[in-house]
Amino acid sequence: MKQIQDFKFSGYKWLNYSTYILTLKTDESVAGLEPGNFAELQIPDAPGVFLRRPFSILDVDHKKNTLSFYIKIVGKGTRQLGKLKLGDKVSVIYPLGNSFTVNGTQKALLVGGGSGVAPFLLLGRKLKKHGVDVTFLIGARTKEDVLLTEEFEKLGKVLVTTEDGTMGQTGLVTQHSAFTDDFTFDKIYTCGPDPMMKAVARIAKEKGIDCEASLENMMACGIGACLCCVTETIHGNKRVCTEGPVFNTKELVWLI
Amino acid sequence: MVDLNVHIGDLQLKNPVGTASGTFGFGEEYADFMDLNKLGAIYVKGLTAKHREGNPYPRMAETSSGMLNAVGLQNKGVDYFISNIWPRIKHYDTEIIPNVNGSTVEEYIEVTEKLNEVEGINAIELNISCPNVKEGGMAFGVSCPSAMAVTEAVRNVFDKTLIVKLSPNVTDITEIAKGVEDMGADAVSLVNTFLAMAIDVKTRRPVLSTVTGGLSGPAIKPIALRMVWQVYHAIKIPVIGMGGIMNATDAIEFMLAGATAIQIGTANFIDPQVTLKIMDGLVSYCEEQNISKISDLTGQLRNI
Structure with missing residues (x-):
């Protein structure tokens, strides 16, 4: 069940100059959630930021009653959210949206670009629990933007591409040799910039395997009421906040 | 105990707080967050005769104190509403009011005739x-x-209470209000969104797929308030006020300006429980001001 809950700022872990993990804590218990779910955060004291902001849930701790979010500063809202002080309240609506499906998967490739890796921690854990062989493929502009690899290494193999060649293979994620060498994955999960996800989805289509993409369209309400965040699917416009954010790329019109 | 009842045409609403069409889905979307039975009315998402896909994405843009939308009446059509959605929501103990749209007068009539038959x-x-x-x-x-x-x-095909939702994108909103009153409207609701636009300077393109969209939120409140006040003084039928109401104080302003009831729109996106908070705030205000019937607030703006 969706809920609105007041959390308190608990701490930051800055990963680089523009990316941080925000941890929020509540006195109540944190609702159960699935990999792929997101939350709408109301950003306190942010003039000019009118609406809530949707973020993937990076991690949840049901013992400490915390939620954490992987946030890259891209504008006023995400900048202000990086300036919270101990005790600041943040209203959170969650868990929102659908989740990744894991049934039937045996060997999964998780392709993330930039902050698109955010939902992969929970997804990787669930896949591992289901006995799935997990490989992460992370694409970034440069070495400093390749983050969370230590966490991912606990769950599976980690492959990296950087555009400037400072880490892993040089180029875009879709140019990684994982796609050309003996390719035995039976499922791709992807999250990141649209052009990257489209390219990944095309590869999945060529290889004849399923691909699930988590979209991040602009949203107003996040709960299915306003119909602002729709994406075009073969079954008509669907709400990214409710029927998504995870879609099988076969359903998405942008693939065709 | 403050008497919160208000009358709009033949309707007796249990309180003046309703939710604006297009911002509250069919009510169900908010059921996890609040008791829908507490609302005075739910104005559900706009309906057309046939299924409409609405406009392409992007359909929204944030502004510094409001938002633009260009959803374009995405809905599955009136028949789907009557057979699939209405049975799920009709048990709520609140007035559920469909919002009727059309590209032609004939389409408005078709949708209305169908809704007229629904008990x-x-x-x-x-x-x-x-x-x-x-x-x-x-x-x-x-x-x-x-x-x-x-x-x-x-009006000719609808026997029940007819509310006409007015556009603020006119030279003189009172003329339109008077015109629809003369044609038998039981009430008017105002205002819908203001035609507006946003530009992405990096790409030098419009943000919305439709170039222009409708502005809502606190940005429009003072203009909406002025229009409610003008219309209240121009017509005899009740006015339902809306436009950027974010809290109880805003709601009271609209009632003092002449609104019999109000609708909460964009504020629902930020706080899905805002309607309940506004209701509580209205009660507190009435108690503080020794007002026993909330309907006594309507139009009670004092002279300068």
Whole structure:
């Protein structure tokens, strides 16, 4: 069940100059959630930021009653959210949206670009629990933007591409040799910039395997009421906040 | 105990707080967050005769104190509403008011005739003010003769309470209000969104797929308030006020300006429980001011 809950700022872990993990804590218990779910955060004291902001849930701790979010500063809202002080309240609506499906998967490739890796921690854990062989493929502009690899290494193999060649293979994620060498994955999960996800989805289509993409369209309400965040699917416009954010790329019109 | 009842046409609403069409889905979307039975009314998402896909994405843009939308009346059509959605929501103990749209007068009539047959639907809100559709919508609401023509046509096929939702994108909103009153509207609701636009300077393109969209939120509140006040003094039928109401103080301002009831729209996106908070705030205000009936607030703006 969706809920609105007041959390308190608990701490930051800055990963680089523009990316941080925000941890929020509540006195109540944190609702159960699935990999792929997101939350709408109301950003306190942010003039000019009118609406809530949707973020993937990076991690949840049901013992400490915390939620954490992987946030890259891209504008006023995400900048202000990086300036919270101990005790600041943040209203959170969650868990929102659908989740990744894991049934039937045996060997999964998780392709993330930039902050698109955010939902992969929970997804990787669930896949591992289901006995799935997990490989992460992370694409970034440069070495400093390749983050969370230590966490991912606990769950599976980690492959990296950087555009400037400072880490892993040089180029875009879709140019990684994982796609050309003996390719035995039976499922791709992807999250990141649209052009990257489209390219990944095309590869999945060529290889004849399923691909699930988590979209991040602009949203107003996040709960299915306003119909602002729709994406075009073969079954008509669907709400990214409710029927998504995870879609099988076969359903998405942008693939065709 | 403050008496919160208000009357709109033949309706007796248990309190003046309703939710604006297009911002509250069919109510169900908010059921996890609040008791829908507490609302005075739910004005559900706009309906057309046939399924509409709405406009392409992007459909929204944030502004510093509001937002633009260009959804374009995405809905599955009135038949789907009556057979699939209405049975799920009709048990709620609140007035559920469909919002009727059309590209032509005939379409407005078709949708209305179907809703007229549904037991439990006691009112409709005739939307002649949607700024986001190519045909019909706001086109009907920005000229007095066409607003009157569509109101008259719908009045002839609807036996219950008829509310007409007005566009603010006009030179003189009181003329349109008077026109629809003359054609038999039982109430007017105002205002719908203001035609507006946003530009992405990096790409030098419009943010919205439709170039223009409708502005809502606190940015429009003072203009909406002025229009409610003007219309209240121009007509005799009740006014339902809306436009950027974010809290109880805003709601009281609209009532003092002349609104019998109010609708909460964009604020629902930020706080899905805001309607309940506004209701509590209205009660507190009445208690502090020794007002026993909330309907006594309507139009009680004092002289300067």
